[in-house]
Amino acid sequence: MKNRPFQQRIGFAVAGLRAGFAREKSFRTHCLFAAAALAALVLLRPAPLWWALVAVVIALVMALELVNSAIETIVDLLHPELHPEIKALKDMIAGAVLVVSLAALVVALAMVIANRAAFGL
Numbered sequence: 001m002k003n004r005p006f007q008q009r010i011g012f013a014v015a016g017l018r019a020g021f022a023r024e025k026s027f028r029t030h031c032l033f034a035a036a037a038l039a040a041l042v043l044l045r046p047a048p049l050w051w052a053l054v055a056v057v058i059a060l061v062m063a064l065e066l067v068n069s070a071i072e073t074i075v076d077l078l079h080p081e082l083h084p085e086i087k088a089l090k091d092m093i094a095g096a097v098l099v100v101s102l103a104a105l106v107v108a109l110a111m112v113i114a115n116r117a118a119f120g121l
Helices: 006-023 025-044 048-078 084-114
Strands: none
Touching: 006 025, 006 048, 025 048, 025 084, 048 084
């Protein structure tokens, strides 16, 4: 499936997003948090830099969650039995999602602090 036309490759990517949304509760949860973050941006109307930072952390969290789901899917397909090394692999990629998610929370907190006047604080 290499060297397909651009439009077809975009179609594959959109299909991947749909599959992630349909199959993965964590991805749907991240989508809800992303929507909440976008609502906060609309309400706060911070400087463009905050929009960019929030967009980047949202993209990182969601992309890494898709990578996590893809790794878990292929590992479960190839080795469905429990194994300590597979557990370690899954735990590490879940840890990576957690690290990026915590970074997103730090960005959100920094944005609220920087824009606290909008909250009346």
